[in-house]
Amino acid sequence: MKKLSVLGSTGSIGTQTLDVVSKHPEHFQIEGLAAGSNVELLLRQVHQFRPKKVSVATKELAEQVKTQVSPSTEIFYGNEGLVEVAAGTDADTVVTAVVGSTGLHSTLAAIEAGKHIGLANKETLVTAGHLVTEAIKRKGVNMLPIDSEHSAIFQCLNGERRDDLAGITLTASGGSFRDLTREQLQSVTVEDALKHPNWSMGAKITIDSATMVNKGLEVIEAHWLFGLPYEQIHVLLHPESIIHSFVEFRDTSIIAQLGNPDMRVPIQYALTYPERWDSPAKRLSLAEVGKLHFREMDMERFPCLRLAFECGKMGGTATTAFNAANEVAVGRFLNREISFLQIEDIIEEVLDRHANISNPQLADIEECDRNTRLLAAKL
Template identity: 50%
Template structure:
């Protein structure tokens, strides 16, 4: 029997590459697809894969899809996404949604005891403690799809408790590696979207340029692997060949290497615990020649520090951080906020709201809403 797979965010970068992986696999059957507003490519994917049910977060897009596609059911909005999870009969859900919109489907998936291939890092940033408790309670697996966390998942497999000294996430450094803070004052959206090694969506590419992406990954690693923040490091590695490494108590270090291609961690998560052929070029270190590493310039890229501080504070602070970042990045992409304003908005929002205890998922939704309001005020003040 093939594994029944539901892909949330199927029209994005991760989703389309996941469908490429599925097309080469006989043991995976797609049973549902979702997108935000891109109804035309979603309908095309539905026709190609033969699914009977799709969901669109945007109501207008869902209405258009329902007119154009009469071969199945079109679900709408956040409720439709959750229904898709609950009613699809999936054995595995790939959550490749962007932003905090991914939290609801993550909770629905794990609450049903369905295994989760997680590319939506915000699920763990916003609600990591509750999400991991839910997974433990239902016995559902959380399989990371981020290249760094996939690497760590593989490196930690079989290592006994207490053997690992540190987790080290690698960062490409983004398009502005080596620049001073003064040199970032006038950068354009186009420059920030020009990532040197990965082809990604707009939000995650800007997060990579500010290093917020790496900050979110630090919080994600803390929850995924139960590792204290003081034992999670970040190092800049421009070639993106070493995806992460761990240091062990006996002085050894284990690293995961490979050419940057997201189909590798996607295939690992979708086929776990098996490995399958993926059509990527084998790594030839002699051909690569040299790999370089350097420390993060925390003064120029304060978002990594802000994320770490929010993670250590715990409670609602990571939720506030994430919401403020989403608002600020959106404003930058629309030309309403300068690049350096992104970190300024986040820092001010965190300063105003601080951290409150998280007793239930509802407190996260309240914190998210408040943080978006405060961040929007800050965007207005900075762009005035």
């Protein structure tokens, strides 16, 4: 039986992870759950899976939860609580599904505690990829990708010689506004942006999909996960989201991973690798799909993807600044403080002012993140 802790248990990836667990109760045991402020859903999860440790966002929420769970369940809160659930249980694998850079400390703590990582928090590698990958090697643990695109690349590379690799291509749905012109984007609303055509995701990642920041973060994540230079990482617009990503080899052969858009498939594969189990996902019928479409990625139409590539190639704290500026800008857009196109304006202005540190330590990354957020909040 595999023992798990789930960080971000009430979010989109967290709930689907627990759905996978519930389909195979004889194989999984939940040791810890960490959530934010959705106490109602968290309590249902606690009563179903009976974790030993639980964490929520604040002390007040922790007191509220404590009165409604078994005395044997330990309750924590805040960043310390997140770290406790990540590193302080008997779990052998930690699924990191929290949103944003808040996942960095808990992921590092889990690695230091010898836990394997199921990675759905791409910001961890974006903000501190060199530190995370060094810790993974030093502790001898595995980091398996949960994002559908990176899971696809991971599956396509199974059994292949890395020397034979020519490049990888991450596919992108294009998000809510993939067919709109720059002029049409001037008047889009929050409600418009949250209507993703293919995937059911949280608000932040749905906005990131519309700006193509999400794909930019995935490009940086792929660089660290697979040890590839950015020149070997490509992005292709694929509206149907059937081909999740593909790999090209030096002999021009291409291997792709296909399936209906359902995050439970890559989640389950990360938890059961190298085995493949029956899945609740709908089987893909290419005859029903009929046609698949592809378009070259337009970096002028999606400038945030261009900025992500530039920051990735620059390295250092540039990727930290890119991520922090975006998190603040997206929050301001969701609060209706700025327009949709001002998200990219804020990111670009922050990066123009950024003084890059080429080989940052954790304290440098934290300071960069903090100062970037202060700047992005004022622009």
